[in-house]
Amino acid sequence: MKDTLVVEGGPLVVTPDGSRDLPAVAAARRAEIEERLTAHGAVLFRGFDVASAEEFARFGEAVSPQQLDYVYRSTPRSAVTDGVFTTTEYPAEQEIPLHCENAYQRTWPLKLAFCCLVPATTGGETPLADLRTVTAALDPALLERFATRGVRYTRHYRPYIDIPWQVVFQTETREGVAAYCAEHDIDHTWLDDTTLRTAQTSQGVATHPRTGERVLFNQAHLFHVSNLPPETARGLLSLYGEERLPRNASYGDGTPLAPEDLAAVRRAFADAAVAFPWETGDVLLVDNMRMAHGRRPFTGPRRVVASLMAPSG
Incomplete structure (x- = not known):
């Protein structure tokens, strides 16, 4: 895996240096990924072969054996496949403010993952903000x-x-x-x-x-x-x-x-926000207690799915 920074304060970008099978790479190098996540708060995997929700689900299983269901919901979402949901289904013109997933609950996912299956025509970024x-x-x-x-x-x-x-x-x-x-x-x-x-x-x-x-x-x-x-x-x-x-x-x-x-x-939150444009097949792994996330308004057919992992308690 090769590392770069796409934007200061944003995720560490990891690209392939061999296999493009992200679930297999994640399973083999899970400890390294955990170290990068702790150090940077978010890791963006770019250039791997992730073309479906099912492949994304395999990545989630490789990163964390514990997948969370989405109960006591605060926003509308739909199940896509095991352990994978749509991101919040608010109208495209609406911005979703920066927040930490399920922080209104007493237990929450320690990790989140997002996968961009179809990027927006314009906008639609998932901004991040370092909680520190x-x-x-x-x-x-x-x-x-x-x-x-x-x-x-x-x-x-x-x-x-x-x-x-x-x-x-x-x-x-x-x-x-x-x-x-x-x-x-x-x-x-x-x-x-x-x-x-x-x-x-x-x-x-x-x-x-x-x-x-x-x-x-x-x-x-x-x-x-x-x-x-x-x-x-x-x-x-x-x-x-x-x-x-x-x-x-x-x-x-x-x-x-x-x-x-x-x-x-x-x-x-707004002052700390950083954003990057999604590319098809991008997978973003987020430390939910280090980075808040949101959604910018967009045009076009944006399709980003999510997985909640590693319960806090």
Whole structure:
């Protein structure tokens, strides 16, 4: 494998120096790949023969024996093959802010992998941001509040608003929801025949298991109502009030999050962002506690799939 940097602060680019069979290379050189991932936070495999979701799934199995399902979902996705999902199915003109996968949950994948099967005609990059840089840019007092209080995520599921509870919990029954919530310490209440409320308090910061670095690790900046366009936020507030918004976030003790603090978090992510253009067959391996990721708007038929690996707990 040959190494280069495509952009400063971005992933380490690895190209073939022999075999182009990426799953076979990953299986044979797994320890080397792990070292590169720890050192750089993201590794981009380029120029290998990866032309299908099935070949990408083989790579995931070679890198990590533990593949995660996507339950307690926050965005719409579809299963493609075993252990492989579409990336978030939001409209092409919409930007997906930088975030760490499943950071709103108490357990999360330590690794992510993305595979570009069809690049966008324009745009569609998957920007990355080093969490160490993001964390260092924030007021230490804000980080301490996140660390000591955690973040509480409150969601309301209604027909035709946001994604249905059946999709979120991957079940068609209330009993299935109750069982999942009990197992994962999620409060849940049926407010009426069609409205479900859930709430869970999770971490605000977390410690990287390999490097020992403490980093910002939550999705308060995504769940909070201030993340919505102002017109949308006003409309939802007028319909449901702050207590019954489709999704919102507070500190774990119920204290409101200051919009200016969340604006500072978003600025820190934006300032740390780096991006590279996708090429057909690219595979990107990401340390989920070192690098945040997002999606730029795009035109054309972009098809990027993803895999979640190595549960944190």
